[in-house]
Amino acid sequence: MLGTGTVGRTIAGKLRDLGHDVLVGSRSAGDDAVPFADAAAHGELVFNCTNGNASLEALNAAGAENLAGKTLVEVANVIDASRGRPFVIGVSLDDSLGEQIQRAFPEARVVKALNTVNANVMVDPAIVPGAHDLFVCGNDAEAKEQVGELLQSFGWPAERIVDLGDITAARGQELYLALWLSLMSAAGGAAFNIHLAR
């Protein structure tokens, strides 16, 4: 696990509850965190739950050699809150953090997932009533399958995990956060999600 924010700690806790051996990496290490490179070297599978504005730096610290051949679950969002509300979301209209990371680490098997819901919903989807969906994308079918199985162990039914295609679909998953912020106001909290009705 890369990242010691709410998302990183929540997912790491869930993974440990499920019996996985997890090392949490952070820039400064200390407490119960190790350096990024140690956490990445330890993991068979690596989660990027760092702040999206610092993810490329964090992954560089983790080291390409510690990510090569591994599934990298890319959960980060890029949020610029410096100009107040509405927060500015995303890296650009024609790119995404998921794509940037896949380009920077071509040997990692990047799967964008989980960034469209609140941390509590990520690891306990049943807190939102009714059917609602999670989106995954990435260039490697096997890695998406592996992430799908992990998400099912978190409580996401297989039929609620929607494969959006290759990593360029990360644009939609990331830019959606702009709508998510408005929906959070309308829903009166972060315990919500969207369902694909068709």
Next chain:
Amino acid sequence: MLGTGTVGRTIAGKLRDLGHDVLVGSRSAGDDAVPFADAAAHGELVFNCTNGNASLEALNAAGAENLAGKTLVEVANVIDASRGRPFVIGVSLDDSLGEQIQRAFPEARVVKALNTVNANVMVDPAIVPGAHDLFVCGNDAEAKEQVGELLQSFGWPAERIVDLGDITAARGQELYLALWLSLMSAAGGAAFNIHLAR
């Protein structure tokens, strides 16, 4: 009605079915369309269903004097298909067409609505099974109420029309189109929508 594309013609047809007196405006007029200014002058309520890349030009042709004090239902999306797929969506990360139009026509009461679903779904939401939601935003509460009543006459239940706040929420409604395009591929067609599960 400003715009003679699929969206404009579909909504204009629905409005006529409901007994409204509709003039459709286009840049070139001819056939059953009149100049933008004539259509805007005629309407108590004006729909912008022009191509998002040309909407400001179309509204300038319609004339600020023909929009002043009126509810302007802003349905357009900005799509750049010139670089192939994935299409590039939106005007920028920190602005939206809805906001641009409200700034350019401060006396119009802009309500962003309907741009998050396909034209057929706009006027016949029942073609998508189950509960699913439509989003509106704008600075004028009375205008949003008026649009909400019109949407109910299209078949949208009142409880499925979600008010996202002021016109800055148009960013989320517009940038969502990037996700919508991926969802269209996953859903295998455009007859879908999202439901806010909470």
